[in-house]
Amino acid sequence: MTYRATAVACSILLTALGCTASRVLGRTLRAFRAPKKLEHRITRPERSDARLAVLWVGHATALVQIDDRFVLTDPVFTRTAGGVAPRLVEPGVDPVNLPSKLAIVISHLHFDHLSYDSLAMLEQKVDVVLLPPGGRENLPRYPFESRDLAAWQTYEQAGLRITAVPVSHAGGRFRVDNAWYPRAFTGYVFEYHGISVYFGGDTVFDGSAFRATARRFPSLELALLPICPIAPRSFMQRAHMNPAQALDAFRTLGAKRMLPIHFDTFINSEDRPGDCGLELLGEMSRRGIDLGQVALLGIGEQRVFVRK
Numbered sequence: 119m120t121y122r123a124t125a126v127a128c129s130i131l132l133t134a135l136g137c138t139a140s141r142v143l144g145r146t147l148r149a150f151r152a153p154k155k156l157e158h159r160i161t162r163p164e165r166s167d168a169r170l171a172v173l174w175v176g177h178a179t180a181l182v183q184i185d186d187r188f189v190l191t192d193p194v195f196t197r198t199a200g201g202v203a204p205r206l207v208e209p210g211v212d213p214v215n216l217p218s219k220l221a222i223v224i225s226h227l228h229f230d231h232l233s234y235d236s237l238a239m240l241e242q243k244v245d246v247v248l249l250p251p252g253g254r255e256n257l258p259r260y261p262f263e264s265r266d267l268a269a270w271q272t273y274e275q276a277g278l279r280i281t282a283v284p285v286s287h288a289g290g291r292f293r294v295d296n297a298w299y300p301r302a303f304t305g306y307v308f309e310y311h312g313i314s315v316y317f318g319g320d321t322v323f324d325g326s327a328f329r330a331t332a333r334r335f336p337s338l339e340l341a342l343l344p345i346c347p348i349a350p351r352s353f354m355q356r357a358h359m360n361p362a363q364a365l366d367a368f369r370t371l372g373a374k375r376m377l378p379i380h381f382d383t384f385i386n387s388e389d390r391p392g393d394c395g396l397e398l399l400g401e402m403s404r405r406g407i408d409l410g411q412v413a414l415l416g417i418g419e420q421r422v423f424v425r426k
Contacts, residue, residue, distance in 0.1 A: 153197070153205040156418040161215045163420065164188075170313050170339060170424035175210040176417045177383035178231055178319060180342055184310040187278045189221045191306075191317050191342065192231040195239055200229030203384040206391060210418030213239045221273075221280060222247045225319020226303035227256055227291040230384055234258055248273055248280055250304040256291060269304065270334075279309040283331045285321035288357055307335050313424065316341040316371055320380060322355070323363035328370040340423055341373035344380030346394035347387030361398035365405065368412070375423060376412045383417065 163181055165171045173181040177199075178192040195209045213236075220243050224232050227250075237247065237260060244262040254266045265273060267282035274280075282304045289302035305327075308315045316331065316338050332338075345364045359367060361378075368376040381394035395414055402412055413421050 151204070154207045156208055156210065159208075159418055160211050160420055163211055163215065164217055165420070165422060167426055168422040168424065169311070169426055170315070171420060171422045172340070172342070172377055172415075173210060173420040174377070174379065174415045174417060176205070176207060178225065178344065178380050179209070180317075180377070180379060181211065181216065182308060182315055182317075182342075184278075184308065184313050184315065187221070187276075187310050188217050188219070189223060189278075189280070189308050189315075189317075190216065190240075191223055192225055192319065193222060193236045193240060194230060194233040195236045196233055199233070199384050199386075203230065203386055206383060206385070207417045213243075216240065216243055218243045219245045221245055221275070221278060221308075223280065223306045223317065224249045224253055225285075225305065225317070226250060226287055226289065227253060227299065228288075228320070229291070230386065231320065232256070232291070246273065246275070248282070248306070250282065250289075250302045252289065252299040252302040267304065268301065277310055281307045281309070281334075283307055283316070283334075284324070284327040285318060286324040286327060287319070287321050305331070307331065307338070309335075314338050316343075316373060318343045318367065320344050320357070321359065322357060323359050323367055325366075325370055328367050332370060332372045336372065338371055338373035340375050340377060341368055341371050342377045342379050343367055345378045345398050346381035347389050348394060348397065349388040361394060362401045364398070365401055365407065365412070375410075377421070378412065378414055 163173050169185055171183045179194050180191045182189040195213050198204050247264040249266050251266050251268050254264050269282055269284045272279055272281045285305040287303035289299035305318045314335050343364045345361045347358055348360045382391050
């Protein structure tokens with residue numbers, strides 16, 4: 119979609135939506151420009167020195183390496199999310215530089231998490247795409263395998279186990295179709311060679327869901343948790359955690375460390391770039407949590423969490 123077409127579409131939407139959505143879309147219109155370039159973009163993400171490493175690509179997209187296996191979460195590599203929300207920073211890795219035989223997980227159907235064009239970019243690198251219930255029927259035809267997983271169902275291949283775990287969000291791809299996909303949202307736990315990693319996708323704080331996951335997976339090495347959008351809280355709290363709630367989720371899950379995601383990539387709220395990270399750091403300071411426990415990465419940064 120061209121800038122002009124996007125601007126026209128957004129202008130029409132502005133007249134039809136309420137104050138909060140109008141303000142967000144107004145910011146979106148003003149932000150259409152080339153995304154910020156990264157100074158040092160990783161071209162070889164495979165780490166020979168790592169048992170567990172994560173490269174944050176941006177938003178909810180992360181490349182998780184556990185020994186010789188790779189899981190890619192909610193891949194979005196396009197210039198916009200859904201042709202409307204502009205990308206503020208380029209993806210942390212070029213899709214051509216990703217490893218092959220990827221397992222891809224999709225947390226829900228929203229445009230900033232399920233990107234058809236991004237999956238098309240990755241066609242030749244994918245072994246399987248896992249989705250929440252109702253997700254598979256929303257996919258175009260691709261050459262790779264795809265499967266829906268309901269809560270506690272598991273996909274296993276060559277020792278890699280991926281289990282869908284409960285979260286609380288919205289199921290539809292468009293708001294009007296939420297009722298058609300009442301359970302089309304999920305988190306996941308990845309297990310391989312004794313290492314387990316939690317990916318929350320996008321969720322409100324749901325203590326019962328996090329406690330249930332902690333009971334089944336009591337030795338989580340790492341939790342990837344969304345910390346944004348925050349503002350306006352009266353609107354966002356219906357579907358999203360803020361940084362304080364993300365830290366509560368981290369504690370409830372009992373993971374050793376946390377990696378914050380879902381911020382500073384697209385405009386989908388009234389938050390400014392940097393707001394969510396600063397609020398997280400303030401909340402960590404109040405609780406006595408240091409950066410050894412919560413790894414606040416920049417887009418395109420890779421961290422080794424368990425070395426060989």
